Amino acid sequence: MESRHRRVQRIVAATYLGIPLGLLAVVALIASTGSAAAWIGCVVPVAMLVVGFVLRRRHRYTPRWWLAVAGLFGGLAGLTVTLFPLAVGVWWPAILALPALILGIVGGLMLARAADRALLVPFDPELASTPYELVFRLRGVPLAAVLVGADTVTLQSHPVPRSEQQVRRYPLSAITLTHEFDLSGAERLRFPIAVTHAVATEGPAVILQANGDDWVLPTNQATTLIDVLAQRRTP
Structure with missing residues (x-):
């Protein structure tokens, strides 16, 4: 379980810190070809790095946030790489801004999915004794998920519920x-x-x-979900 934890956290670090660091390197390389004012562009990746550092500490055991942060950072990286060259007088990369935005989002989401898979597949019963809040996606219901925490199970129809009608939470003892x-x-x-x-x-x-x-919860990880619930409900 320890090796799996390290593998998952490496992917999370690549998402929260690796993307901003890579973007900072690219921006610095581009800025070095322009005037001193072009170095102001480093503010964006530095800000992402600071935010990533803070959020990584908060989100390291909450996979439901990995997808959102990965998509946001990936999209920002794609846009910045193609639009920042305008600051040094290079225009043609801006034409690729939309494809780069999409590619960045997809790449970020792939990183987050890889962390999810590394955590859950194959299922290890020892996961139930870890501090991870485990996320199970619902098939055929976009954005919906089941979140299994240490003491509760939560069903929500949106990653960030906007009303009480979009979320329901139960103590594990109520199952x-x-x-x-x-x-x-x-x-x-x-x-x-x-x-x-x-x-x-x-x-x-x-x-x-x-x-x-x-509840009828369509999920491709049905067996894993039941196993996790059983393990965490056991005193």
């Missing part, structure tokens, strides 16, 4: 049933929280009962 089964894709799923653009899909799912609520 009365977890059961894995397969969806055919023809079922009409009911969600006690507000979701948008839910699409019925075929594949594994988890029935979760807590405080009288019944």
